[in-house]
Each structure stands twice: as C-alpha cells, then as structure tokens.
Amino acid sequence: QVQLVESGGELVQSGGSLRLSCAASGRTFSTPGMAWFRQAPGKEREFVAGITWSGRTTSYADSVKGRFTISRDNAKNTVYLQMNSLKPEDTAVYFCAATVRNTIAVLIDLYNYWGQGTQVTVSS
Secondary structure (H helix, E strand, O other): OEEEEEEOOOEEEOOOOEEEEEEEEEOHHHOOEEEEEEEOOOOOOEEEEEEOOOOOOEEEOOOOOOOEEEEEEOOOOEEEEEEOOOOHHHOEEEEEEEEOOOOOOOOHHHOOEEOOOEEEEEEO
C-alpha cells in the first residue's frame, strides 16, 4: 500500500505562485510514476503534470505548460508542483496520484493510489 498526502494549497492572487507537495509513504518503490491532477467545481478531474521515477521525463497539460514544473525528491519520497503565473482558471482541488507503471499516464484509471487533495484558489 502507498499513502499520499498533499499540502501547500491556499488562496493566492492572480499572477502569484504556490508550491504543492505530495508526501508518499508505504511501498513507494512500487509506484515509480507520479502525477498531479486537478478538479474544478462541476468539472471532471484532469491531468496536470506527470513524472517518472528518475525525474528525467516529465509531461504537462497544455494549459499549464511553461507555468508549472513537476519535480521529485526520491530520498524524501516527495513530489512537488511549482505553480507560477497562476490564473483564476487554475482554481481547483489538486490531487497527487501514483502508478505502478514507470511512465506518465494521463488517464485517471491507470493510477493506483490517490491523495485526498489540497485546495488551490486563485483570486482575480
């Protein structure tokens, strides 16, 4: 089993920055692929960014490319999402997800473990 706990979400003004953290515990070696998803009110959960075990391969949704950066520190079992130039449309609950595949998947069903989410609110 793997447990994921997100932190770092808060209210921020448009144009501001936030860094989200996802702390993993348990059999973390079994879930090399990690990602961030988000879900806005009334919308479906969507892929934001993903990263493989080594950190050398990353992928981003077009809507956040150039503004968000995903990274990981395997020694700390933690994945980060640095979010810059935030926009009101980035407002959502952000979820950390882990997959047993050492790849980046955009499909929700391919992830085996999920955190409970952290709220990010961007005011205009």
